[in-house]
Amino acid sequence: MTIPSTHLLIQTIILGLLVGGVYALMSSGLTLIFGVMRVINVAHGAFLILAAYLTYWLFQLTGLDPIISIVLTAPVLFLIGWGVQRYVLSRLENPERSSVLVTFALAITMEGLMGTFWKTTIRSVKPEYASEVIKFMTYRIPVTRLIGFGAALLVLLILYIILQRTNLGRAIRATIQDRNAAQLIGVNVQAVSAMTFGIGIATAAVGGSLLSMIYSFNAPSQTDWITRILSIIVLGGMGSLPGAFIAAIILGVMEQLTAVTVTLYWSPIVFYLFLFLTLIIRPQGLMGEIVREKA
Amino acid sequence: MKRILFSNRVWLVIAFIALLVYPLVQRSQYYQHVMIMTMMAAVLSSSWNILGGYAGYTSLGHAAFFGLGGYLVALAHNYYGWHPFVSTWFLAFIVMGVALILGWISLRTHGSAFVVVTIAMVFIFRLVALNLSDITNGARGLTQPRPGWGGVQWSPEFIKVPFHYIMLLLLCLTIFVSWRIRQSKFGLGLIAIREDEGKAEAVGINTMLYKVLAFGISAYFMGVAGGIYSYFFTYIDPQFIFDVFTGVTMVLIAILGGRGTLWGPVLGAFIMEPLGNWLIGTFGGTQIHLTIFGGILLGVMLFMPQGILPTITNEIKRRAKARTVQVQS
Numbered sequence: 001m002t003i004p005s006t007h008l009l010i011q012t013i014i015l016g017l018l019v020g021g022v023y024a025l026m027s028s029g030l031t032l033i034f035g036v037m038r039v040i041n042v043a044h045g046a047f048l049i050l051a052a053y054l055t056y057w058l059f060q061l062t063g064l065d066p067i068i069s070i071v072l073t074a075p076v077l078f079l080i081g082w083g084v085q086r087y088v089l090s091r092l093e094n095p096e097r098s099s100v101l102v103t104f105a106l107a108i109t110m111e112g113l114m115g116t117f118w119k120t121t122i123r124s125v126k127p128e129y130a131s132e133v134i135k136f137m138t139y140r141i142p143v144t145r146l147i148g149f150g151a152a153l154l155v156l157l158i159l160y161i162i163l164q165r166t167n168l169g170r171a172i173r174a175t176i177q178d179r180n181a182a183q184l185i186g187v188n189v190q191a192v193s194a195m196t197f198g199i200g201i202a203t204a205a206v207g208g209s210l211l212s213m214i215y216s217f218n219a220p221s222q223t224d225w226i227t228r229i230l231s232i233i234v235l236g237g238m239g240s241l242p243g244a245f246i247a248a249i250i251l252g253v254m255e256q257l258t259a260v261t262v263t264l265y266w267s268p269i270v271f272y273l274f275l276f277l278t279l280i281i282r283p284q285g286l287m288g289e290i291v292r293e294k295a
Numbered sequence: 296m297k298r299i300l301f302s303n304r305v306w307l308v309i310a311f312i313a314l315l316v317y318p319l320v321q322r323s324q325y326y327q328h329v330m331i332m333t334m335m336a337a338v339l340s341s342s343w344n345i346l347g348g349y350a351g352y353t354s355l356g357h358a359a360f361f362g363l364g365g366y367l368v369a370l371a372h373n374y375y376g377w378h379p380f381v382s383t384w385f386l387a388f389i390v391m392g393v394a395l396i397l398g399w400i401s402l403r404t405h406g407s408a409f410v411v412v413t414i415a416m417v418f419i420f421r422l423v424a425l426n427l428s429d430i431t432n433g434a435r436g437l438t439q440p441r442p443g444w445g446g447v448q449w450s451p452e453f454i455k456v457p458f459h460y461i462m463l464l465l466l467c468l469t470i471f472v473s474w475r476i477r478q479s480k481f482g483l484g485l486i487a488i489r490e491d492e493g494k495a496e497a498v499g500i501n502t503m504l505y506k507v508l509a510f511g512i513s514a515y516f517m518g519v520a521g522g523i524y525s526y527f528f529t530y531i532d533p534q535f536i537f538d539v540f541t542g543v544t545m546v547l548i549a550i551l552g553g554r555g556t557l558w559g560p561v562l563g564a565f566i567m568e569p570l571g572n573w574l575i576g577t578f579g580g581t582q583i584h585l586t587i588f589g590g591i592l593l594g595v596m597l598f599m600p601q602g603i604l605p606t607i608t609n610e611i612k613r614r615a616k617a618r619t620v621q622v623q624s
Contacts, residue, residue, distance in 0.1 A: 040407040091597060098596055100353060100410045101550065104543055105592035112585030120582070219582065223539060227418050230411040238408055269422045272415040276400055279412065283403035 004260050011139050012260045013253055018145040020252025022214065025152035026207035027229040027236075027244045028159060029200030035176040035239030036196040039089055039099040045226025046110040047201050051077055051208020052125075052217050053118055059125045059212075066125050066209045067147060074205040081201025086194045107222060115219035124216035148210040155206050156245070162199070163241075172196055176239065228268075231275045237288020247286060250274075311467075318459045327455040331527070333568040334462040335520055339541075340548040340560035341469045342516035346509040347546060348555035349482055351489030352402065356413030358541035359397075359420040360514040364390050364521030365531050366424060369437045372526070378444070380461055383522030390518030391511045398510030402503065405492075414539055421537035436532030439525065458527050465523065466561075469516050474557055476512070485509055489555070544571075547592050553604030562604055567591075 004012065030044045054073045058064040064072075084106070092098050132143040163169040171192045174182040183189050211217060211225070232251060236243030251271055258267040278286065314334075318327055343357050367386040371377040401412040424431045431437065442457070443449050449457065476482040484505045487495035496502045525531045545560075548567045553559025574584040599606060 034407065038407070040410065088593075088597070093600060096406060097351075097353075098600060100355075100407060101543075101546065102593060102596045104355075105589045105596060107589075108540075108543075109586050109589030109593065112582040112587075112589060115582030115585065227414055227539075231415050234404070234408050234411045234415075263426075265426050266422075269419060269426070272419045272422075275412070275415055276419075279403055280400055283408075285408070 007138065008260060009257075012256045014139055014141065015145065016253030016256035017249060018141070018149040018252075019256060020249035021149040021152040022145075022207065022210050023229065023232055023252050024245045024248035025155055025203060025210070026225070027232040027248055028156060028241060029203035029207075030229055031233040031236065031239055031241060031244040032159075032172075032203075033197055033200040034233065035241075036172055037085070037089070037099075037193050038096045039197075040103065040230075040238075041197075041200070042100055042103040042226055042230075043084075043107040043110060044103075044200075044204055044229060045222035045224075046107040046114075047077060047081070047204040048208045048211055048225050049114060049217055049219060049222045050110060051205040052212035053114060053123075053208075054205075055209045055212045056123050056125050059127070065127055066213050067151065070151075070206050070209050073209060074202045077205040077208075078198040078202040081204075082194050082198035084201075085197035086190075089197070090190060090193065107226065111219045111222055118219065120218045120220065122216045122218045122221075123212075125212040127213065130213065144213045148214055151206060151210060155203060159199070159203065159241075168192070168195060224268075228271060231271055233285075235275050235278055235285055237285030240285070240287040243285060243287030314463055318456045324452075324455060327459060329569055329572050331455060331458050331462050332572070333564055334459075334466045335524060336545065336548055336568040337561045337564035338462070338466050338469045338516055338520045339545040340552070340564050341466075341473050342513040342520075343545045344549050344554065344560045345473055345476060345485075345513040346506075347513075348549055348560070349476065349485040349489065350506055350509050351555075352506065352510075353410050353546065354413040354510075355410055355539060355542045355546060356416040357513065357517050357545060358536075358538055359413075359417045360390050360394055360517035361521035361524070361541060362417075362420055362424070362531075362533075362536040363393060364518030365525035365536050366431060366437070366521075367518070368522030369439055369525045369531055370430070372439050373437065379439075379522055379526035380444075380457070383519050383526075386522060387515050387518030390521075391515040394514030395507055395511040398507040398514075399503075402506045402510060413542075417537050417539050417542060421533045424533035424537060431533070434532060434534065436530055436535075437525075439529045441529060442526060458523065461523055462520075465516070465519055470557070470561065472512065472516075476509075477557055481505065481508070486555075543592075547588075547595070550600075550602055551591075551595050553602035553606075556602070556604050559602050559604040563602070566603075 026044075026048060030041055033039055033041050051073050054076070055066045055069050058069045058072065059066060088106075089095060089099060089102065092102060129143045134141045134143060134146060161169075163173060171182070171187045172195075174185070174187055175189055175192050175196075179189060182192075232247045233239075233244050235251070236245070236247035251274065254270050254274060255267045258270045282288075314330075317330055321327060321330070339357070339361065343354065346352050347354055364383065364387055367389060368379045368383045371382050371386060372379055397416060401409060401416065404412055425433055427433075441448050442454060444457075476485070484495065484500045484502075487498070487500060488502050488505060492502055521536070525536070544567070548563035549560040550563070551567060552561065552563025571584075571588070574587055578584045578587070595602075601609075
């Protein structure tokens with residue numbers, strides 16, 4: 001264990017915040033889907049990797065910038081997500097109990113397919129600005145991380161506006177609060193669920209594009225990502241967007257700090273240990289409400 | 296009713312004798328290997344079923360205890376020379392102790408949150424095993440001497456036979472304990488928790504104690520199986536033994552056969568494990584077997600959510616009912 005200088009400490013915290021923003025984006029779709037449908041989408045990590053591969057593909061074939069390719073990948077993933085909810089998950093008799101296994105099955109099916117198409121070589125997208133660094137005062141900030149953080153905040157803002165200002169958003173919030181009551185006042189819960197799933201997966205498209213720039217990936221790495229973002233939403237309180245945001249920032253910063261003070265190898269453990277410790281004190285997560293769900 | 300019970304017992308004895316003579320009749324190394332792995336799958340799935348089936352708490356993290364058992368046995372063997380066939384039964388109690396503590400923490404969550412916590416558990420174990428490289432040898436893994444007894448190494452033709460019988464012993468023990476639990480007040484309490492935890496608590500069941508105990512008992516058998524497994528392969532590494540996929544496979548097997556039934560997980564194992572071996576044998580090297588495995592899991596969840604055994608039992612009951620109605624009219 002080494003005690004870092006103040007400069008290094010602040011540098012690390014800045015990096016942690018930037019990473020946390022991207023984590024927040026990745027977990028926002030997941031927690032939204034859970035809030036509306038009580039479905040925990042274990043395939044979210046696989047969708048992230050799928051989006052990363054699509055971005056990689058577009059970049060290799062046409063040289064399209066990873067950020068711009070979001071315009072193409074997000075609608076595609078929206079449609080896939082919409083279809084998955086409409087034609088697969090809506091058929092489940094008891095989604096709370098069985099959705100985890102169904103979406104897990106989906107995740108490994110996707111992992112297998114992606115591994116077959118794109119092999120298991122580790123990839124990453126390197127646009128021209130990939131290794132550039134902005135100097136702010138004396139602190140060095142990688143451009144891709146900054147872009148990632150900015151894009152994440154922008155998408156979260158859009159998500160917030162959709163939820164607060166549009167009719168769809170009101171319907172989504174009503175469904176989160178009380179599914180039956182929402183149905184009674186005329187919300188088409190089936191349609192809202194499919195839309196939410198689509199939106200949730202579309203945020204994974206953005207997350208995947210950012211992932212492809214900042215990290216390297218292959219099909220099996222979906223497991224690492226899904227555990228990480230699942231831990232975030234459990235820590236934040238399942239279904240709570242602000243909770244997911246706070247948890248993502250906390251874990252992002254803590255992960256970076258451990259990497260600097262202890263070693264890089266121990267930093268992922270912090271994620272899971274912090275999750276366990278929090279659950280001893282607050283089983284419902286940071287911002288979660290105590291819900292007795294049957295499962 | 297008496298006749299059904301009688302015939303069930305007959306089948307049980309036949310199956311047991313068949314397993315008893317299997318390695319004597321089947322001399323192929325490959326098929327002996329498949330049978331050992333099948334029985335291990337049945338052990339894992341049956342013991343998972345004690346918590347996941349009876350109490351309804353879906354843990355995808357039981358591979359953590361499987362791996363812990365494997366590591367403890369391998370370490371005890373390498374450092375102290377304890378023979379795995381003996382030590383695994385005792386060391387698994389340490390696994391159980393760890394599970395009781397982890398269960399006490401993780402079982403505070405319900406439903407989906409619990410699933411996530413158990414997945415995180417596997418990752419913690421894997422990362423610890425990777426990073427404590429002074430003890431565990433890190434990513435390079437642990438190697439054990441070739442299996443044998445009393446200084447004599449078993450010959451390659453004979454080597455699978457002892458493993459067959461110790462796994463059979465473990466399988467019988469697991470099924471026996473699972474059956475005793477099913478018959479007991481403890482088992483009834485677990486099923487009450489599955490059906491409605493709030494009401495179970497209201498009628499005076501100490502739900503936390505019951506759940507944690509079920510968690511610990513199921514972890515014990517995981518630990519024993521992990522110990523035997525690590526000796527069987529004589530090599531383990533963190534990536535391989537602490538695998539969420541192992542945890543999901545046992546769940547799939549239990550669901551396929553019939554979650555919450557005594558024999559469902561065993562039936563599921565005898566279907567899935569040979570099938571899985573065949574898939575890897577045929578499509579090995581590619582990732583297609585993952586896709587097929589996922590496809591099977593999806594199919595079972597969507598079209599046969601109850602599993603094979605309950606579906607068949609219901610069908611038999613329905614037919615029997617139809618017959619009695621016919622006789623009466």
